Amino acid sequence: MKQITSARNEQLKHAAKLLAHGKTRREHGQTVIEGVHLLQVYLQAGGEPLQVYVPENKRHLSEVAALLAQLPENRITLASAGVLSKISGLAEAEEVLALIEIPASGALPQQGDCVVLDRVQDPGNVGTIMRSAAAAGVKQLVLGKDCADVWSPKVLRAGMGAHFLLNVFDRADLAQWCAGYAGNVWATALSETNERNLYGMDLTLPAAWVFGNEGSGVNAELLARVTGCVKIPMAGQTESLNVAMAATVCLFEQMRQRL
Amino acid sequence: MKQITSARNEQLKHAAKLLAHGKTRREHGQTVIEGVHLLQVYLQAGGEPLQVYVPENKRHLSEVAALLAQLPENRITLASAGVLSKISGLAEAEEVLALIEIPASGALPQQGDCVVLDRVQDPGNVGTIMRSAAAAGVKQLVLGKDCADVWSPKVLRAGMGAHFLLNVFDRADLAQWCAGYAGNVWATALSETNERNLYGMDLTLPAAWVFGNEGSGVNAELLARVTGCVKIPMAGQTESLNVAMAATVCLFEQMRQRL
Structure with missing residues (x-):
């Protein structure tokens, strides 16, 4: 597990840009998903997050801990309380933020619903x-x-x-x-x-x-x-x-x- | 037609309170509807607004003028531009605000959908x-x-x-x-x-x-x-x-x- 204590950390600045700008999302083919529920569905669908950011004061919440247990240690970064809320668009920081690759879509569908x-x-x-x-x-x-x-x-x-x-x-x-x-x-x-x-x-x-x-x-x-x-x-x-x-x-x- | 030039006008202060506070709406049995579309439906349904407030710079818009033509003159108040936007919760003032009585509902329905x-x-x-x-x-x-x-x-x-x-x-x-x-x-x-x-x-x-x-x-x-x-x-x-x-x-x- 890694640790971040400053909102000026380069990784967090990148995540903040992904949250704020469609252009950055398209250039990098990445986005950030917020909250336990979205990460649950993402993992259930077989997704492998590039990095998951968790506020230290929330890592032991049972549903957060259950998610973290499914992830390799090197994909988890703890952040000091308050740091994550600065980059999120939400009033209160979510329990987790996950940096993910935008799923590749391939050629346009020619059949099927x-x-x-x-x-x-x-x-x-x-x-x-x-x-x-x-x-x-x-x-x-x-x-x-x-x-x-x-x-x-x-x-x-x-x-x-x-x-x-x-x-x-x-x-x-x-x-x-x-x-x-x-x-x-x-x-x-x-x-x-x-x-x-x-x-x-x-x-x-x-x-x-x-x-x-x-x-x-x-x-x-x-x-x-x-x-x-x-x-x-x-x-x-x-x-x-x-x-x-x-x-x-x-x-x-x-x-x-x-x- | 009446005219209002100050946001401190007592009628407008009352409308602002109705927009902001459920308690005021319930005490007076009144509310304020915003915009041409809502007022159109209200009039079509047989509603009779207590007072309609129109910014001077919008009274000649065709859909506003068509609505005002359906109303008795003494139910229309012109307000100087900018005064109405102060009391509305919206970034831009709607074309019209209408002070209306909340329709009386009577006894709870015992049948029907x-x-x-x-x-x-x-x-x-x-x-x-x-x-x-x-x-x-x-x-x-x-x-x-x-x-x-x-x-x-x-x-x-x-x-x-x-x-x-x-x-x-x-x-x-x-x-x-x-x-x-x-x-x-x-x-x-x-x-x-x-x-x-x-x-x-x-x-x-x-x-x-x-x-x-x-x-x-x-x-x-x-x-x-x-x-x-x-x-x-x-x-x-x-x-x-x-x-x-x-x-x-x-x-x-x-x-x-x-x-």
Whole structure:
């Protein structure tokens, strides 16, 4: 076990930059995950953290100790209390921070169930949709270029570990992806006239679901290439659900039809 | 039309207190709604604001002007630019603020579809669930005593107008409500052993859905009185959806069965 007593330590400064800047995350292919729960899911999924940072005053908490017992000693660094909270974006320091490699994603998926996000910009929405996808059994996530940064602390927090249950394809050219995808591609769009009713569709075949920007929906170029637009029937006078709720409804209806 | 040029104006100080303090809202039976969209839904639902405050530099925006045209002149107050932003919790002032009476709710519902919230504490979750309820055709919302304040600015914002499409019963004794309710009462709970599978249930009869605290779920006393506990099947290793997503899945499955 190593020990750090100064926030000016080079490793910690690197971790702080990873937490703060998407550019640093992309340059190094690394990110930092915060908290016991995320690290638990990461380890369960077979992840091997590059380094885990633990405040000295929390190393003996039972759930922290249980995690540390799973790690080689040379991957654990103790930090004096207060040092870690300086680099974290949170008011209170998490029990653990882990420096990890961003999982490599390979070529864009050409088949199998996918969730595809086109300029979904709220970190909470991206994380929530990832959680719904994982819960509904979808294993591939494709993000276009202007989404909230999927490996940022806020999206990681909202995803509650879904990042490590999904294959994440980041910063994709969605029109190019769509042209190469073999299955049906469904978009939820409000203004299309030829919408299909979600509850009248056969959703048993592999499919990709495209969810679009909170304000403007799916972009026109991509919309022109999808198999069809889907409407979620609504009982009330409400005009719309937010994108995370709409995604949840669609993905669980797909799962229901396959039970 | 009246005019206000100072943030120390007594009316504005009252509105600021309503925005900031639940106690003030309850004492006066009033709240403040922010933004064009909320006021549109409020007016469409037949609401009559006590007073609408508009920054002078925004009164001629087309959507603001369209709203003001629906109001009696003596209900409109112009404020100099900058004065309204001081009392709002938002970084940028909304186009309009409206002082309204909190709709009276009457006796707790004994029949008909309900959504019931037991200590749901995140304002975003409460608002999102209200939006789902309205979209899925449920018209009654019962909140227990320790929920996020349903008439607070954050819940109003997240609800996107659902407050004015629902009958809202606030600060209810849920055990007492449950004893007097005639229909089925379903709770989503993770740890119950006798759970019903959501997709195997007949949801065509009127029912109340109880959703619980983000961390601890539905409290034991209430859980002992419900008709049954419902489990949402999940395909992945994910342990749970957040409460707003779970509510969305249940309420839309109920709606689907009734289409």
